[in-house]
Amino acid sequence: MPRLLAAACLALALTAAIILAKGPAQNVTARAHPNLAAAQKLAGQAYDKITAAQKANEFDFEGHAQRAKDLLDKVNQELKLALEASSENAPGR
DSSP states (O other): OHHHHHHHHHHHHHHHHHHHTTOOOOOOOTTTOHHHHHHHHHHHHHHHHHHHHHHHHTSOGGGHHHHHHHHHHHHHHHHHHHHHHHHHTSTTO
């Protein structure tokens, strides 16, 4: 039974890693907000570098690397919200 539980946990963790490995979406357009788009691009690059470090070292840095990736996902969400707020407050609306 413990082996079955461990195998199920491992399968769940691998599935989550594959889903999260795609990194943050880049959905701020450079035309409308070049600085926000640049920040979003850099957050995506940082996410990719952390993923590469995890793969190269074959361990998770005691969870800190994943925590950093989670925070970069949050950065991406906040940048998207900033874009939406900017669009809502644009002149002529």
